[in-house]
Amino acid sequence: MPDTSSKPLLMGILNVTPDSFSDGGLHHGQDAAIARALQMVEQGADIIDIGGESTRPGAARVTAEEQLQRVLPVIKALQQQLPEHISISIDTTSTRVAGAALEQGASIVNDIAAGRDDPGMFRLVAGAGVPYIIMHMQGTPSTMQDNPQYDDVVAEIRAFLLARAEAAMESGVRPENLVLDPGIGFGKSKRDNLDLILNLDSFTATGYKVLLGASRKRFMGSICAITSYSELVGATCATTAIGVFAGVQVLRVHDITANRQALDVAWALVERRGN
Numbered sequence: 001m002p003d004t005s006s007k008p009l010l011m012g013i014l015n016v017t018p019d020s021f022s023d024g025g026l027h028h029g030q031d032a033a034i035a036r037a038l039q040m041v042e043q044g045a046d047i048i049d050i051g052g053e054s055t056r057p058g059a060a061r062v063t064a065e066e067q068l069q070r071v072l073p074v075i076k077a078l079q080q081q082l083p084e085h086i087s088i089s090i091d092t093t094s095t096r097v098a099g100a101a102l103e104q105g106a107s108i109v110n111d112i113a114a115g116r117d118d119p120g121m122f123r124l125v126a127g128a129g130v131p132y133i134i135m136h137m138q139g140t141p142s143t144m145q146d147n148p149q150y151d152d153v154v155a156e157i158r159a160f161l162l163a164r165a166e167a168a169m170e171s172g173v174r175p176e177n178l179v180l181d182p183g184i185g186f187g188k189s190k191r192d193n194l195d196l197i198l199n200l201d202s203f204t205a206t207g208y209k210v211l212l213g214a215s216r217k218r219f220m221g222s223i224c225a226i227t228s229y230s231e232l233v234g235a236t237c238a239t240t241a242i243g244v245f246a247g248v249q250v251l252r253v254h255d256i257t258a259n260r261q262a263l264d265v266a267w268a269l270v271e272r273r274g275n
Contacts, residue, residue, distance in 0.1 A: 044260035051091030079105030126172030138187025
């Protein structure tokens with residue numbers, strides 16, 4: 001059964017990049033990024049996920065040095081301004097970036113490569129004793145949407161995540177610190193994404209925490225006949241509610257206010273069902 005023992009957390013996306021798929025450039029400067037983070041907390045975010053490298057389809061890689069220049073000043077400033085109960089997550093595949101971010105006050109590592117880009121990542125996370133998000137992606141951001149193929153998308157991604165979780169634990173990462181992310185939109189067709197969302201309970205049933213990151217994803221635009229990502233707020237809220245019912249414990253979103261409402265109402269229903 002999915003874990004519905006604790007209320008899910010809302011993770012706000014803060015892309016300190018000029019080219020992210022939905023909000024690239026909006027929060028690229030330090031002042032704008034800090035202001036946006038504080039606004040998301042006021043709107044109800046529990047976690048601020050800060051990334052200095054775009055992972056949109058077709059994106060080129062960004063060096064660790066450039067990522068550090070983008071994210072460290074923001075993390076340092078936020079560490080001094082955020083309430084104690086708000087966590088900072090660093091969104092990177094680089095051990096160097098993750099380690100520096102943790103030193104500045106981040107307390108979660110969000111790794112879309114699941115430790116495959118940098119062999120030192122598992123050891124870093126194990127030594128730090130922090131939550132570690134491992135995501136599935138077919139290919140790389142530059143190639144992932146080039147006709148992705150699966151025989152059984154749910155079974156294959158579940159097996160991949162369980163294998164990466166096992167490898168992380170062999171390096172000393174504690175199981176309670178692992179969070180599985182099926183990687184909606186990362187090397188998946190519209191049908192694949194729909195199948196994954198329909199079967200989120202297959203992932204929550206593993207006993208690990210699960211993150212859902214469907215916010216403003218392109219496949220929903222094709223369903224809703226919308227080409228502007230910023231208009232997919234209602235579509236994202238639908239996935240948030242579905243995720244809550246499936247036992248997902250972290251919802252990663254751009255639009256905090258609307259998704260806070262979706263999460264709170266869905267959670268009230270989950271609690272009512274349990275009474």
